[in-house]
Amino acid sequence: MINKQEDKISNAVIRRLPRYLRVLEELNKKGVVRISSGELSDLTGYTASQIRQDLNHFGGFGQQGYGYNIADLQKAIEGILGTDKQYNMVIVGCGRLGHAVANYIDSYESHYRICGIFDVKDELIGKEIAGVKVQHQRELEDLLAREKIDIGVITATKERAQSISGILVDGGVRGIWNFVPADIAVPDTVIVENIYIADSLHVLTYNMNHQNR
Amino acid sequence: MINKQEDKISNAVIRRLPRYLRVLEELNKKGVVRISSGELSDLTGYTASQIRQDLNHFGGFGQQGYGYNIADLQKAIEGILGTDKQYNMVIVGCGRLGHAVANYIDSYESHYRICGIFDVKDELIGKEIAGVKVQHQRELEDLLAREKIDIGVITATKERAQSISGILVDGGVRGIWNFVPADIAVPDTVIVENIYIADSLHVLTYNMNHQNR
Structure with missing residues (x-):
């Protein structure tokens, strides 16, 4: 059950979309209105034909001789990724x-709301991180029962990863963002995205x- | 010049190798001696035919009816990736x-030696992280002149990323591992690997x- 998605044909395309989005956001901020696949190629490192092919999957927003309208394309990609919606998140492990990760989300990812941060170490409990007070992990179940949490982030130790994921799954999260170098077993209804920095x-x-x- | 490598045919294969390596290391630790492409498929999430195709690129270590010898395959992949050698590293930005990142390298990646950690904030200078004393960023040039550093890690602010990369390039690093959500321009002789956690x-x-x- 490890990252099954990677075998789907479209997964390679999906993995390129966040980079398009970053480039488009930068251009939009600078006031650029439209862009050709050739220019997008220079900025993303993907070939122009790859780009045209990728973006055609989603209805073909480009027009010959005009290129892509940046704002429209950005909005479309956000819609595809679902990053135009709001998600509730808990972070488990606050070493x-x-x-x-909490600070990163707080600074750059406004569509993800940190509803709770948990750890087991007494000295961390009560500390404020990204505007949220760290709670003991034994409070996690309660919070999951009280609030609808979409995503659980695992940044704890390797040893605790599987038991934390069990609590998160029982508590109804739909996705787990796992930073721990351990494979986590979950039911098919829950998506796990592993990020291995190494x-x-x-x-x-x-x-x-x-x-x- | 952003991640040009991704356009090479083999880059997708290369990006899968670290996952093979992780799985093989775990199996090796458990004392498992050989594995079939089907079992590797269960553990990696890639299809068995994809796995056979990937590993064939590197000389085909599998034998029909036997599968892959785990220790041999691990060693071969380490050789391909170059993770069997030692690399000197500096980390710039120690928020x-x-x-x-420093703790992660120190705990899990013994082939990468942290030779220096730098920041510009006075309160961080002299602090010990992963067994290394944090130095002021103005000492970076000196260290690069004195020691052969292979990899520079950028974990500073977005605003400082380009100027830091200039110092690293002038100081002779061959690779930059960039955690900052900013595209960095470097000469063709230097490899940049961007990691965008978002x-x-x-x-x-x-x-x-x-x-x-």
């Missing part, structure tokens, strides 16, 4: 990583060793 | 994210909204 480091290492100079 | 969150959001129940 340095949990702390960093994978990115290893790809960097590969590219350093295989570049043509 | 919560830099701190979390991209993963947006893919989770998409999958939550598009699963079949």
Whole structure:
């Protein structure tokens, strides 16, 4: 049950959409109105034909000789990803990583509301992070019963990851964002997205060793 | 010049290797000696035919009816990725994210040696993180001149990212691991690997909204 989605044909496309979105947001902020697939290629690193193909999946917003309207395309991609809606989130584990993730969400991702932050360490309980007071993990079930939480973020230790995911699933979350290098078993109705930061480091290492100079 | 590598045919394969490696390491630790592509499929989420195709790129370590020897395959993938060698690293920016990354490297990635951690905030200078004393960023150039540093990690603010990358490039790093949501311009001889944690969150959001129940 590990990231089954990756086998779907469209998953590679979906994984490229957030990068398009970032580029479009930047352009929109700068007041740019439209862009060609060639210019998008320069900014994203994907080929122009790849870009046209990707964006055609979603109805083809481009017009020959005009290109893409940035605001429309941005709105369409947000709609596809679902990042135009609001999500309630809890973060479990507030060591340095949990702390960093909470601050990141608070600063950059306004569509995700942090409804609770949990840990088991006494010295962390009551501390305020990203405007939210850290609670003991034993309060997690109660909060999940009281509020509709969409996403559980796991930034705890490897050993606690599976039991936390059980509590989150029983509490009705629909998605788990897992930062812990451990595979988590969940029912099919719950989506797990694992983020392994070391994978990115290893790809960097590969590219350093295989570049043509 | 953003992640040009992604357009190479083999890049998708390369991005899957770290996951194979993680699974193989776990199996090796448990004393498992060999594995079939079907079992690898269950553990990685990739299809068995995808796995056979991927691993064939590197000389085909599998044997029909036997499967893959785990230790050999692990060693081969480490050799391909280059994670069997040692790399010197500096981390620039030691707020919560830099701190979390430093601890992560220190705990899990023994092939990457943290040779220096830098920030501009006076209150952080002299603090010990992952066994390394935080230095003022103005000391960075000196350290780069004195020691051969392979990888620079940028975990500073968005505003400082480009100037830090300039110092790192001038100081001879071959790779930059960038955590800051800003595109960094570097000469072609330097590899940049961007890690945007929000991209993963947006893919989770998409999958939550598009699963079949």
